[in-house]
Amino acid sequence: MFSLNYIIKRVVSAFIVVLGILVLTYILIYFSPGNPAYTWAGRPRGPRAEEAIKAAESELGLDKPLYLQIYIHINRFFKGDWGISLRFKQPVISVITRNLVASLELLIVAFFIAIPLGIFLGVMSALYRGYLVDKVLYTISALFISFPRFWIAILLSVFLQMLGVNLFGRIAPSYMLVIESVSGSYIIDSIISGKAEIFIDALIRILPPAIIVALYPMSLTVRVLRYSLSEKLYEEYVKQAISFGLPRSRVVYRYALRGMVPAISQLHGITFAYSIVDVATVENIFGRDGIGSTIVKAIPYNDYPLIIGLLALTGILFIVVNTISDIIQIVSDPRVRI
Amino acid sequence: MKLKYIPLILVVIIIVAIMGVLYTIPKREVAPTITLPTETKPTPIQPSRKVIVYAYRDAITGIDPSIEFDTGIVVLGNVYEPLLYYDPIKDEFKPALAISWSKVNETAWVFNLRRGVVFHDGTLLTGESVRFSIMRSKLIYEEKGIGPGWIWDSLEDIYVINETAVLFKLRYPAPIPLIASSAYGAFIYSTSVLNYVNTTDIMDEKIRLWFESGRDVGSGPYKIVSYKPESEVILEKFEEWWGWDIVNNTRAPDIVIIKIVEEPAAQELGLLDGSIHIATNVVKANIPRMYKHGYDVVNQTTFHNYILMFNVRRWPTNITEVRKAILYAIPWDSVVDFAFQGFGRSASGIIPFGYPGYVENLKYEYNITKAREILKGLNISNIKLELVIVSGYEEEERFASLLKSSLKQLDIDVDIIALPWEQVKERGVAVWREADKAPHMIINDWWPTYPTPYDYLYILHSNDIEWNWSGYENPEYDELIDNAFQLEGIDYEQSIEMYRRAQEIIFRDAVAISICDSIQPYIYDPEKIVFRNDALNPIYMFVIFFQYIEVIS
Numbered sequence: 001m002f003s004l005n006y007i008i009k010r011v012v013s014a015f016i017v018v019l020g021i022l023v024l025t026y027i028l029i030y031f032s033p034g035n036p037a038y039t040w041a042g043r044p045r046g047p048r049a050e051e052a053i054k055a056a057e058s059e060l061g062l063d064k065p066l067y068l069q070i071y072i073h074i075n076r077f078f079k080g081d082w083g084i085s086l087r088f089k090q091p092v093i094s095v096i097t098r099n100l101v102a103s104l105e106l107l108i109v110a111f112f113i114a115i116p117l118g119i120f121l122g123v124m125s126a127l128y129r130g131y132l133v134d135k136v137l138y139t140i141s142a143l144f145i146s147f148p149r150f151w152i153a154i155l156l157s158v159f160l161q162m163l164g165v166n167l168f169g170r171i172a173p174s175y176m177l178v179i180e181s182v183s184g185s186y187i188i189d190s191i192i193s194g195k196a197e198i199f200i201d202a203l204i205r206i207l208p209p210a211i212i213v214a215l216y217p218m219s220l221t222v223r224v225l226r227y228s229l230s231e232k233l234y235e236e237y238v239k240q241a242i243s244f245g246l247p248r249s250r251v252v253y254r255y256a257l258r259g260m261v262p263a264i265s266q267l268h269g270i271t272f273a274y275s276i277v278d279v280a281t282v283e284n285i286f287g288r289d290g291i292g293s294t295i296v297k298a299i300p301y302n303d304y305p306l307i308i309g310l311l312a313l314t315g316i317l318f319i320v321v322n323t324i325s326d327i328i329q330i331v332s333d334p335r336v337r338i
Numbered sequence: 339m340k341l342k343y344i345p346l347i348l349v350v351i352i353i354v355a356i357m358g359v360l361y362t363i364p365k366r367e368v369a370p371t372i373t374l375p376t377e378t379k380p381t382p383i384q385p386s387r388k389v390i391v392y393a394y395r396d397a398i399t400g401i402d403p404s405i406e407f408d409t410g411i412v413v414l415g416n417v418y419e420p421l422l423y424y425d426p427i428k429d430e431f432k433p434a435l436a437i438s439w440s441k442v443n444e445t446a447w448v449f450n451l452r453r454g455v456v457f458h459d460g461t462l463l464t465g466e467s468v469r470f471s472i473m474r475s476k477l478i479y480e481e482k483g484i485g486p487g488w489i490w491d492s493l494e495d496i497y498v499i500n501e502t503a504v505l506f507k508l509r510y511p512a513p514i515p516l517i518a519s520s521a522y523g524a525f526i527y528s529t530s531v532l533n534y535v536n537t538t539d540i541m542d543e544k545i546r547l548w549f550e551s552g553r554d555v556g557s558g559p560y561k562i563v564s565y566k567p568e569s570e571v572i573l574e575k576f577e578e579w580w581g582w583d584i585v586n587n588t589r590a591p592d593i594v595i596i597k598i599v600e601e602p603a604a605q606e607l608g609l610l611d612g613s614i615h616i617a618t619n620v621v622k623a624n625i626p627r628m629y630k631h632g633y634d635v636v637n638q639t640t641f642h643n644y645i646l647m648f649n650v651r652r653w654p655t656n657i658t659e660v661r662k663a664i665l666y667a668i669p670w671d672s673v674v675d676f677a678f679q680g681f682g683r684s685a686s687g688i689i690p691f692g693y694p695g696y697v698e699n700l701k702y703e704y705n706i707t708k709a710r711e712i713l714k715g716l717n718i719s720n721i722k723l724e725l726v727i728v729s730g731y732e733e734e735e736r737f738a739s740l741l742k743s744s745l746k747q748l749d750i751d752v753d754i755i756a757l758p759w760e761q762v763k764e765r766g767v768a769v770w771r772e773a774d775k776a777p778h779m780i781i782n783d784w785w786p787t788y789p790t791p792y793d794y795l796y797i798l799h800s801n802d803i804e805w806n807w808s809g810y811e812n813p814e815y816d817e818l819i820d821n822a823f824q825l826e827g828i829d830y831e832q833s834i835e836m837y838r839r840a841q842e843i844i845f846r847d848a849v850a851i852s853i854c855d856s857i858q859p860y861i862y863d864p865e866k867i868v869f870r871n872d873a874l875n876p877i878y879m880f881v882i883f884f885q886y887i888e889v890i891s
Contacts (some may be wrong), residue, residue, distance in 0.1 A: 034761050035760075035764065041482075041483070042405060042407045042408060043399075043407060043408055044407070044485075044804065045488070045804070045805065046488030046796075048488065049483065049802070050483075052482060052483025052484045053483075055483055087399060088397065088398075088400075088567040088568055089399070089400045090567065094551075161603050164610060165607075166608055168604035168607065168608065169597075169599075169604070169613075173391040173595050173597045173608075173613055173614070174391060176572070176595065287601055293568070297397050297568055300758035300759065300761075
């Protein structure tokens with residue numbers, strides 16, 4: 001199953017990715033306009049405002065050379081001290097933790113839509129390749145792959161506003177009081193506490209952004225399946241199964257599609273990670289909490305501990321998801337060795 | 339052959355049906371009452387409690403009562419109390435934690451504290467807590483320069499006379515009642531915070547972190563239940579608050595949710611579907627439509643104004659006559675109606691109407707002919723000027739477009755640069771380092787810490803290189819406002835007169851001018867809530883004193 005080589009490779013790549021994020025982000029923020037010390041000092045006023053900013057620069061280590069600043073930050077980061085958010089004055093880890101669940105909730109719901117729908121439509125497209133249904137699906141999936149999701153999200157958001165439908169936020173504000181936070185996901189917590197009304201509210205609010213996020217992985221699945229599955233259908237074992245008189249749907253879904261599982265899992269491993277970026281933009285457009293909304297609030301204030309923390313976490317998530325997709329590949333295809 | 343389309347059609351029908359069912363469910367009116375989640379999971383929420391959702395536009399920047407100097411006031415104003423409040427409209431003080439106060443001599447004031455005041459952790463208000471809170475503000479500022487503690491510059495020390503009386507000993511005469519009613523840096527809290535963080539050091543950073551983690555030891559009518567500065571803050575009614583009998587409001591909200599909703603459309607839709615009860619940031623042009631929908635608006639006079647500052651160190655705005663020409667070219671009558679959509683008052687000078695030190699008639703008239711003549715006399719034409727504004731501020735954006743189109747008549751091309759606030763500040767401060775790279779014009783939005791004209795006028799003091807974005811240096815002006823400030827505690831009338839003269843200098847030199855005294859609309863559903871008169875006070879920007887709000891359905 002897993003070789004020691006694989007584990008070492010994964011750990012080293014994770015380390016390099018996080019290190020790269022830390023260094024690059026720090027350098028970018030360093031050269032961007034604005035002074036983080038000013039935010040940390042709380043927008044000082046009065047006769048000693050200048051002094052306060054200088055003191056804050058010293059406290060944050062911003063008066064040191066860039067290489068030393070980066071070294072100190074990396075050192076602290078790997079010791080688990082991600083610092084304090086300059087804007088929110090709270091530990092970065094606390095801010096990230098409570099927003100991560102919100103983003104993951106959206107991402108997971110999006111993939112709950114994208115995977116089954118993508119597979120179903122991909123199979124349809126493969127089975128009826130060349131027919132009208134295939135042409136329609138092919139065109140639509142091409143459009144959804146090429147169109148930026150944030151643009152579609154803005155269009156949908158404006159359209160819903162014109163209809164007077166309020167889907168901003170993760171849940172109606174007053175519901176926050178009647179639901180006990182167990183997992184941080186309102187969908188799960190509403191099920192746990194048996195609150196159907198809250199579950200529906202959370203579902204209504206999450207569906208439009210989730211559908212937007214789902215467009216890319218779904219369309220990609222359709223395209224990949226259309227091509228690969230239609231080839232599989234001409235393989236000997238499939239032809240033989242059909243000649244034995246097995247129902248076509250059974251042959252497709254039980255035999256032909258099974259051979260596609262490693263490719264699909266790998267595809268979703270990559271698209272899941274890419275979709276984190278979509279989540280970050282879409283949740284901001286729909287006024288939902290999450291890592292994307294938080295990063296948007298942090299950037300104008302040069303809140304570099306929070307920005308770096310959020311980006312590093314995204315990198316870690318990327319690696320974790322890819323590792324999971326590798327595991328699925330191994331489980332579904334014993335020939336795979338990594 | 340057509341059978342092959344059936345599965346696809348079925349899937350489409352199912353999806354459409356599910357979406358249809360979900361989105362055609364009648365829009366839920368958020369019930370102002372809530373019920374206990376379950377009996378087995380005790381929560382602080384009781385049945386039939388009155389809930390208010392207040393939509394605020396910016397994230398909360400902090401809640402340390404001695405340090406916070408920005409949007410945290412929205413929370414702090416309900417959780418903590420100063421010794422007294424000041425009402426600038428009526429020009430009167432209102433007792434809060436102090437019931438009376440008197441001047442002993444020029445440099446000593448005695449405050450008698452209210453008896454039986456309990457902090458949210460059950461400890462009692464004492465003279466020691468007053469000393470602790472105020473001295474912490476002062477010392478943090480003196481040591482680190484952060485926070486609003488500069489307001490206590492005149493204070494030498496506070497002496498605890500007994501459990502209910504304190505003496506403020508001053509280094510120089512100052513209007514202590516005004517300072518004690520400051521919107522920032524004058525909140526009183528329990529000394530028990532020292533025990534909670536296990537320290538005896540008043541300056542210990544752990545105290546700040548303790549507050550910022552969402553805890554409080556205030557005495558206000560509401561206490562913090564949940565604090566997520568980027569998204570929402572939940573406050574709960576503090577039943578032991580000393581003022582409930584005085585306020586006599588049995589319909590005050592039990593729970594207040596301060597929800598951060600940046601998007602104006604989201605605030606409007608939230609009002610319409612009942613999930614938001616009070617909105618502060620609806621597109622102003624849509625407010626008349628809200629009236630038609632049966633919503634009401636409280637228009638609060640504010641001391642939040644927008645000051646247009648000229649770079650006096652860069653050509654051509656370094657020429658006083660050019661600055662005057664620009665001011666004559668602004669169609670001032672249109673500023674309130676167009677830029678502020680009627681939610682403003684024509685400004686005079688840089689101090690807003692109703693604020694101590696306001697001076698009438700420091701206004702430039704709209705006279706494009708005069709402006710043209712001035713520029714012709716200077717032989718200046720076909721110039722390009724930079725104007726920096728804060729992106730996303732509707733009023734500034736509209737004013738900028740108005741200015742641009744008006745100056746076009748003078749062959750002046752205005753390059754409008756909209757930036758995030760932090761970068762606006764960076765560009766403004768640059769006037770002291772590289773004046774030629776700083777913008778010719780910049781808008782600085784300002785609101786005061788405590789009611790002194792010095793608060794507004796200091797932003798043109800040559801020492802204030804963090805806020806004086808015009809680069810203006812005038813020793814006569816500096817001396818005048820410094821002396822006026824020192825005189826406030828001795829001869830207030832005389833100091834106000836000196837502030838008036840200082841404003842005339844600014845007006846004469848055309849360095850900076852307020853483009854409008856803004857009015858803040860609070861939009862709400864009158865069938866659900868009632869605003870009492872004392873719910874708003876312009877000194878405490880964006881603070882709704884929820885003890886004066888009635889939940890009626």
